[in-house]
Amino acid sequence: MTKQDCAISRRDFLKGSVASAAVIGAGTMGLMPGAWAAGSDTIKVGVIGCGGRGTGAAFDCLNADPGVKIVALGDLFKDRLDGCLGRLTGDEKLKERVDITPDRCFTGFDNYEKVIDCGVDMVIMAAPPGFRPAHVKYAVDKGKHIFMEKPVAVDAPGVKLILEAGEIATQKKLGIVAGTIKRHQANYVATVKRIHDGAVGDILSAQCYYNTGELWNHGRKPEWTDVEWQIRNWLYFTWLSGDHIVEQHVHNIDVINWALNAHPLKCVGMGGRQKRTDPAYGHIFDHFAVEYEYPNGVRVMSMCRQQDGCCGNVSERVIGTEGSSNCAGLIKGSREWKFEGSAPSPYVQEHIDLISGIRDGKPLNEARQIAESSLTAIMGRMSAYTGQEITWEQAMNSQENLMPEKLEFGPMPVAPVAVPGRTPFS
Amino acid sequence: MRYVIVLVLILAAIPALCADTPANYAESISGTLVKFDMVGIPAGKVTMGTQTVQVKALWIAKTETTWDAYDVFVYRLDEPQGAPSGNDAVSHPSKPYGAADRGYGHKGYPVINVSYYAAEQYCKWLTAKTGHTYRLPTEAEWQYACLAGAPEPDEKSLDKYAWFWQEKTQPVAQKLPNAWGIYDMLGNVAEWCAGLDCAAGASIPDRRDKPVVCGGSFEDSANKIKASTRKYQDDSWQANDPQNPKSKWWLSDGQFVGFRIVRDQ
Numbered sequence: 001m002t003k004q005d006c007a008i009s010r011r012d013f014l015k016g017s018v019a020s021a022a023v024i025g026a027g028t029m030g031l032m033p034g035a036w037a038a039g040s041d042t043i044k045v046g047v048i049g050c051g052g053r054g055t056g057a058a059f060d061c062l063n064a065d066p067g068v069k070i071v072a073l074g075d076l077f078k079d080r081l082d083g084c085l086g087r088l089t090g091d092e093k094l095k096e097r098v099d100i101t102p103d104r105c106f107t108g109f110d111n112y113e114k115v116i117d118c119g120v121d122m123v124i125m126a127a128p129p130g131f132r133p134a135h136v137k138y139a140v141d142k143g144k145h146i147f148m149e150k151p152v153a154v155d156a157p158g159v160k161l162i163l164e165a166g167e168i169a170t171q172k173k174l175g176i177v178a179g180t181i182k183r184h185q186a187n188y189v190a191t192v193k194r195i196h197d198g199a200v201g202d203i204l205s206a207q208c209y210y211n212t213g214e215l216w217n218h219g220r221k222p223e224w225t226d227v228e229w230q231i232r233n234w235l236y237f238t239w240l241s242g243d244h245i246v247e248q249h250v251h252n253i254d255v256i257n258w259a260l261n262a263h264p265l266k267c268v269g270m271g272g273r274q275k276r277t278d279p280a281y282g283h284i285f286d287h288f289a290v291e292y293e294y295p296n297g298v299r300v301m302s303m304c305r306q307q308d309g310c311c312g313n314v315s316e317r318v319i320g321t322e323g324s325s326n327c328a329g330l331i332k333g334s335r336e337w338k339f340e341g342s343a344p345s346p347y348v349q350e351h352i353d354l355i356s357g358i359r360d361g362k363p364l365n366e367a368r369q370i371a372e373s374s375l376t377a378i379m380g381r382m383s384a385y386t387g388q389e390i391t392w393e394q395a396m397n398s399q400e401n402l403m404p405e406k407l408e409f410g411p412m413p414v415a416p417v418a419v420p421g422r423t424p425f426s
Numbered sequence: 427m428r429y430v431i432v433l434v435l436i437l438a439a440i441p442a443l444c445a446d447t448p449a450n451y452a453e454s455i456s457g458t459l460v461k462f463d464m465v466g467i468p469a470g471k472v473t474m475g476t477q478t479v480q481v482k483a484l485w486i487a488k489t490e491t492t493w494d495a496y497d498v499f500v501y502r503l504d505e506p507q508g509a510p511s512g513n514d515a516v517s518h519p520s521k522p523y524g525a526a527d528r529g530y531g532h533k534g535y536p537v538i539n540v541s542y543y544a545a546e547q548y549c550k551w552l553t554a555k556t557g558h559t560y561r562l563p564t565e566a567e568w569q570y571a572c573l574a575g576a577p578e579p580d581e582k583s584l585d586k587y588a589w590f591w592q593e594k595t596q597p598v599a600q601k602l603p604n605a606w607g608i609y610d611m612l613g614n615v616a617e618w619c620a621g622l623d624c625a626a627g628a629s630i631p632d633r634r635d636k637p638v639v640c641g642g643s644f645e646d647s648a649n650k651i652k653a654s655t656r657k658y659q660d661d662s663w664q665a666n667d668p669q670n671p672k673s674k675w676w677l678s679d680g681q682f683v684g685f686r687i688v689r690d691q
Binding site: 181211213214312346347 | 497500501503520521522523524525526527528529531532533665666667668669670671672
């Protein structure tokens with residue numbers, strides 16, 4: 001079967017009646033949205049974005065379910081794809097379920113379309129976050145289940161695309177799980193449930209932190225164009241990462257939205273580029289502090305920092321009328337409680353939860369929650385960059401589209417470092 | 427309590443009186459203000475399993491390696507500030523994705539979450555930096571220094587010498603030192619050791635011929651806080667590392683793993 005045949009048959013299959021298609025035998029045809037036949041059936045998975053996380057997620061997915069097969073890889077760069085392929089095919093325990101042929105390896109800017117169209121049932125999305133909305137939209141249009149790394153957007157137009165795709169995915173009974181792992185981490189799940197059940201009373205305030213050191217930098221090779229250099233060092237460019245408040249701190253912000261069961265109404269943020277000032281680090285900030293206001297006047301302090309040698313703190317805390325909690329297994333106050341179970345790797349658990357939902361015909365769909373958490377982080381960035389108070393509505397309706405209109409290798413100037421009080425909101 | 431302190435002082439004085447005990451000294455890392463103390467210990471014997479092992483006189487760090495010193499290695503704090511550095515003779519750790527100190531505390535706290543490879547590379551780096559040959563202790567050396575010629579503290583007095591059954595690590599050297607003036611050998615962080623370096627291994631039950639952490643940690647209950655306590659690395663120590671390949675420098679789930687260094691005479 002050629003790639004083209006494969007893609008067409010798959011599309012036709014999805015267009016047709018789900019009920020009648022199920023009869024044809026899901027085992028050979030692949031995974032059916034909302035109509036999983038038997039627990040032993042194969043799930044054909046493609047990976048989009050073959051860096052360390054994409055490769056790690058492929059292994060996590062293989063470890064999550066014996067029916068998973070990794071069948072296709074896509075990455076902008078061949079060297080990244082080859083690295084992932086080598087590690088997957090070199091794993092003695094799992095290589096039996098790695099069935100990647102050269103004609104299912106795709107590079108270039110359209111690699112994601114080719115992966116999605118080559119007969120996979122599910123895709124792992126781990127390309128830089130700026131690309132995610134387009135990838136998610138295309139995959140949902142083509143009826144694919146999705147595991148997508150966080151964050152899922154870097155600007156409001158991207159958030160809206162994710163929200164729309166999420167709605168369509170619900171109609172199509174597609175599973176979507178995001179890489180905000182704490183939602184699948186047993187100690188967090190048990191604690192937040194207690195918070196929802198009133199274990200700390202009414203929540204009055206909360207804090208969340210991702211204070212850590214600097215991350216990797218791949219430097220620049222003379223043969224790289226501006227665009228290649230930026231994408232290979234995507235952390236440091238807002239159009240790709242959203243800045244570190246979005247890329248990394250979204251984990252903790254997501255926990256707060258989850259615990260409070262809400263998104264903020266407005267925020268005031270500040271931040272700057274104080275220490276990591278070399279041009280090698282693009283134009284992003286190295287620290288942010290944002291105060292969010294949630295419904296009922298609940299204030300949330302959010303801090304994130306990427307500066308080497310400083311004290312670290314990656315955590316959350318909620319304070320209520322009757323106690324407090326770290327959201328991660330500890331409740332103090334009138335209803336003291338400590339999590340004492342075991343917490344299996346959330347990186348595997350998130351795939352287990354995604355796949356078991358698909359198999360049971362009750363697919364998880366986390367599109368809205370992660371879109372909202374991503375926008376929460378984005379509005380914090382907007383406020384810190386501009387120096388202005390930003391409301392949820394302003395953030396959601398922002399016209400700032402960070403993705404270049406035409407994406408190709410070539411020159412691209414680095415966006416200026418934001419200057420609060422001067423950088424306009426758009 | 428008074429008797430214990432008197433005993434400690436007397437025992438601590440013994441090595442200083444022996445001619446073959448190396449003199450204590452403070453090591454400093456040039457280009458920084460970081461200093462740490464090395465304690466000379468005399469040659470002697472230690473029982474490992476059923477065999478007696480001879481240990482040469484050497485220096486051992488007075489405390490577990492702290493972030494103060496390790497940060498210099500990780501973040502090249504001894505080099506001028508600027509762009510990402512190029513390669514040099516010793517490889518330096520990758521940047522950890524999360525907070526490697528877990529928010530337990532930084533200045534004055536023992537390093538945690540470090541792989542055996544990272545601890546070894548630190549020794550190589552420090553050797554190149556200072557001109558003194560530093561390495562990880564063997565299990566025999568570690569156990570010898572831990573016991574310091576005295577019986578192990580019993581569970582009742584353990585609290586005076588060791589951090590255990592805690593929610594997190596504690597700053598080094600807050601409890602009493604052992605008889606040779608060495609702090610936190612027991613508890614706080616379990617410490618990487620470099621294998622037995624002798625033939626006694628066969629006599630020790632369940633011993634495996636690979637790096638091992640010794641002495642128990644802040645997470646353990648009192649009955650695990652012993653000179654003979656061992657833990658061998660398994661997959662769970664990196665279960666939450668989301669990357670593939672997993673970091674060779676950092677243990678995502680090694681919050682109880684640290685190390686201390688020794689130097690040959």
